[in-house]
Amino acid sequence: MPEARDPDGKAGGASTSAREPLRSLVRALFDRVDTGFDAAFGARANPWRVLGGLAWFLFWIVAATGIYVYAAFDTSASGAYASVERITADAWPLSGLARSLHRYASDAFILLTVLHLAREWAHRRYAHVQRFAWLTGVALLGFVWLSGVGGFWLVWDRLAQFSIVATTEWLDALPLFSEPLAANFDDDSRIDDRFFSLLIFLHIGIPLATLAVMWIHVQRLQRPVTQVPRILAWGTLAALAVLSLALPVTSDAPAALAVEPATLRLDWFYLAPHVVQYVWSPQALWALVAVAAVALLLLPYLSRAARAPRRPVAVVELANCNGCRRCFADCPYNAIEMVARTDGRPHPFQASVDPDLCAGCGICAGACPSSTPFRSVADLVSGIDLPQKPIGAARSTLERELARVAAPQRNGSGASPRILVVGCDESVDVVALRSADTAAMTLLCAAQLPPSFVEYALRSGADGVLVTGCREGDCVWRLGQRWVEERFAGERAPRLRGGVPRERVRIAWAGPQDGTRLTQAIDAFRDELASLPPESRATLVPPKRERRPSDAPA
Amino acid sequence: MNTHPVNRIVSYTGQALGYTAFCAVVAYFSVAPPYRHLPPDGALVKLSLQHAGQRKEACHERTPEELAKLAPNMRAASVCPRERVPVAVEIELDGRMLVRESVPPSGFAKDGSATLYRRVGVPAGEHRVVARLGDAPAPGFGYVKETTVTLKPGAILLLDFDANAGGWVFRS
Numbered sequence: 001m002p003e004a005r006d007p008d009g010k011a012g013g014a015s016t017s018a019r020e021p022l023r024s025l026v027r028a029l030f031d032r033v034d035t036g037f038d039a040a041f042g043a044r045a046n047p048w049r050v051l052g053g054l055a056w057f058l059f060w061i062v063a064a065t066g067i068y069v070y071a072a073f074d075t076s077a078s079g080a081y082a083s084v085e086r087i088t089a090d091a092w093p094l095s096g097l098a099r100s101l102h103r104y105a106s107d108a109f110i111l112l113t114v115l116h117l118a119r120e121w122a123h124r125r126y127a128h129v130q131r132f133a134w135l136t137g138v139a140l141l142g143f144v145w146l147s148g149v150g151g152f153w154l155v156w157d158r159l160a161q162f163s164i165v166a167t168t169e170w171l172d173a174l175p176l177f178s179e180p181l182a183a184n185f186d187d188d189s190r191i192d193d194r195f196f197s198l199l200i201f202l203h204i205g206i207p208l209a210t211l212a213v214m215w216i217h218v219q220r221l222q223r224p225v226t227q228v229p230r231i232l233a234w235g236t237l238a239a240l241a242v243l244s245l246a247l248p249v250t251s252d253a254p255a256a257l258a259v260e261p262a263t264l265r266l267d268w269f270y271l272a273p274h275v276v277q278y279v280w281s282p283q284a285l286w287a288l289v290a291v292a293a294v295a296l297l298l299l300p301y302l303s304r305a306a307r308a309p310r311r312p313v314a315v316v317e318l319a320n321c322n323g324c325r326r327c328f329a330d331c332p333y334n335a336i337e338m339v340a341r342t343d344g345r346p347h348p349f350q351a352s353v354d355p356d357l358c359a360g361c362g363i364c365a366g367a368c369p370s371s372t373p374f375r376s377v378a379d380l381v382s383g384i385d386l387p388q389k390p391i392g393a394a395r396s397t398l399e400r401e402l403a404r405v406a407a408p409q410r411n412g413s414g415a416s417p418r419i420l421v422v423g424c425d426e427s428v429d430v431v432a433l434r435s436a437d438t439a440a441m442t443l444l445c446a447a448q449l450p451p452s453f454v455e456y457a458l459r460s461g462a463d464g465v466l467v468t469g470c471r472e473g474d475c476v477w478r479l480g481q482r483w484v485e486e487r488f489a490g491e492r493a494p495r496l497r498g499g500v501p502r503e504r505v506r507i508a509w510a511g512p513q514d515g516t517r518l519t520q521a522i523d524a525f526r527d528e529l530a531s532l533p534p535e536s537r538a539t540l541v542p543p544k545r546e547r548r549p550s551d552a553p554a
Numbered sequence: 555m556n557t558h559p560v561n562r563i564v565s566y567t568g569q570a571l572g573y574t575a576f577c578a579v580v581a582y583f584s585v586a587p588p589y590r591h592l593p594p595d596g597a598l599v600k601l602s603l604q605h606a607g608q609r610k611e612a613c614h615e616r617t618p619e620e621l622a623k624l625a626p627n628m629r630a631a632s633v634c635p636r637e638r639v640p641v642a643v644e645i646e647l648d649g650r651m652l653v654r655e656s657v658p659p660s661g662f663a664k665d666g667s668a669t670l671y672r673r674v675g676v677p678a679g680e681h682r683v684v685a686r687l688g689d690a691p692a693p694g695f696g697y698v699k700e701t702t703v704t705l706k707p708g709a710i711l712l713l714d715f716d717a718n719a720g721g722w723v724f725r726s
Contacts (some may be wrong), residue, residue, distance in 0.1 A: 036568070037568075037572060039565070039568060040565050040567075040569050040571070040572055041565075041568070041569055041572065042565075047572070047576075103584065104577075104580050104581070104584065107580050107583070107584050108580050111579070111580065112594075162591060165677065169671075169673070172671060178661070178666060178667075178668075178669065179604055179667075179669050180662045180669055182602075182671055183602045183604070183669075186600065186602050186714070187725065216592065235569065235573060237572075238573075239573040239574075239576060240577070240578050240580075242578040243576070243580065243581055257710075257726070258573065258709070258710055258725075259709060259710060260591065260592055260597075260598045260709075260710075261591055261592075261708070262590065262591055262592040262593075262596070262707070263588050263589070263590050264588065264589045264591055265585040265588055265589065266584065266585070266586075266587075266588065267581040267583070267584045267585065268586075269580075269583055275589055278591065302574040308609045348687075364700050418713070461700075462631065484708025514599055528628050
């Protein structure tokens with residue numbers, strides 16, 4: 001039986017919407033936005049599903065335009081403002097466009113970073129195996145802000161004056177410096193060329209550090225999304241370029257430290273903290289930042305998700321492991337490493353699971369060649385398996401379900417096609433869809449299904465196999481959908497064999513809220529199967545199987 | 555994605571709307587809404603000083619007996635305790651006290667300069683400013699400057715202190 005589900009699709013108990021109303025509300029909002037953008041962009045190019053990857057792309061835009069603009073920048077106190085004005089006026093080819101792109105992409109960068117953080121929080125992706133990415137992501141937010149705010153100072157206009165004075169006054173609120181940093185900006189005579197060299201050093205050094213933290217941020221993930229689909233990348237770049245041409249970024253009046261800026265065209269993405277500081281106090285801003293940082297950093301340790309019991313992790317059964325590395329290649333969280341053999345068998349390696357990194361998703365079991373149900377053993381044991389839903393139990397469930405829908409009274413040429421629906425515990429409850437001609441089984445993830453199970457089901461009496469899971473592009477375990485599609489397309493081991501008639505296999509991704517859509521997909525698949533010529537349904541030879549204890553009459 | 559022409563048109567329209575909304579958010583919040591940092595008729599008094607108070611105890615000469623008790627390499631004739639007194643500062647504007655602080659010396663041995671940085675918003679216009687600073691162990695203010703200034707909207711009146719230049723320096 002599948003586990004009970006939350007309304008937002010997570011397996012594992014009573015509803016969380018009552019206990020976490022804010023998170024549930026934000027999650028529902030994201031789901032709605034996803035639905036709309038899926039319709040327009042397609043699930044794979046939906047920007048909301050690849051916010052982190054899009055932030056990486058924006059970083060490269062910022063870096064490239066920054067290097068281009070820097071070539072024409074004068075790093076002297078007297079020349080900085082004038083050189084930015086020349087850049088804006090296209091002293092270099094397209095330098096004005098580059099400046100505007102640099103600024104707008106920077107704004108979008110921090111906006112998407114915040115949205116990415118909010119989305120991961122709404123999806124409860126911050127505890128256990130996602131803890132490392134969460135903690136480094138929170139740190140990244142600070143790095144992104146520091147990278148961006150330094151760029152405003154280089155322009156040395158009134159906005160720069162406001163921001164640098166505000167920042168130094170904020171720093172002075174801490175008892176760190178023997179002399180107030182803000183006193184350095186009492187009058188213009190104190191601003192010299194060395195000061196601008198320092199600003200340049202900061203504005204290059206901090207983004208480089210940001211890039212390093214971005215790299216660390218994705219280290220524990222297999223195939224992290226650091227690139228977005230080409231269509232989305234070009235679309236984003238084109239949109240920002242059009243914006244830059246339509247509304248070019250311009251400077252404010254030159255900085256004049258003897259006059260306090262009164263009204264400012266503030267960039268709220270980066271400079272909003274200054275407003276908080278002046279509306280409340282520098283100390284209040286420090287308190288706000290500290291409380292927010294501590295709350296975000298403690299979330300992976302103290303939240304409900306963190307305190308919930310961890311899922312059982314994958315277990316390696318050395319007798320069935322030949323060290324083929326497929327589980328190692330498919331694990332979404334890099335929880336498996338290949339180590340030297342310990343049992344004396346003639347294979348150089350064996351799989352080893354790091355329990356701290358294992359999410360218990362079952363994808364490794366779906367990748368293991370020993371998970372094939374055609375093995376003539378009574379007790380099917382995989383080389384790597386999940387104790388809560390082992391492959392052997394999945395084969396038993398499949399056989400039991402197919403036996404149920406293959407009842408004698410259904411036999412006949414007019415019977416409707418029998419479909420095996422394979423779902424995952426994180427999405428639509430497919431077991432509830434069982435009927436006289438629909439067999440159903442659920443796994444931890446759709447990618448826990450070895451492709452050989454599909455062939456086995458077709459040879460065991462199913463007319464068709466439909467695999468479903470999370471909504472397209474939104475796999476809870478990150479890579480499940482990708483592996484299923486690549487395995488079924490014969491692009492990735494273990495492959496669905498070429499002899500399996502593809503018209504009898506269907507993938508229909510559907511999120512927890514897409515039950516109706518899934519039912520429609522099953523009905524449409526059944527109609528297509530019914531229209532196939534009768535001989536195409538009987539091309540596969542039934543599998544040989546030994547008699548098992550479970551075959552005994554009750 | 556559905557490739558029916560109508561669906562493609564709807565899809566492209568949706569994408570255009572998505573990119574437009576994205577650019578609109580970025581464009582708007584990169585310059586708006588405007589932030590009023592100072593009221594239209596406001597000015598600023600900025601107090602920024604760094605000054606070391608006098609020594610808490612005066613230097614004195616060691617007696618021959620005291621010198622004899624010391625190791626030969628430690629026999630300095632004068633003894634000057636390092637600790638300095640806090641610097642007392644008062645700023646008065648049109649008879650109203652803007653700042654009144656006793657600023658301790660910096661450093662673990664309390665022998666460094668006292669530093670003070672404050673910003674106070676004031677209305678633009680003519681003001682009578684009185685600045686007082688006391689840096690001696692005895693109470694009272696050794697440095698007092700009183701003047702009338704006219705501040706334009708947005709102007710900063712900087713109150714600095716330079717003992718070598720005679721004390722308070724007002725710049726606006």
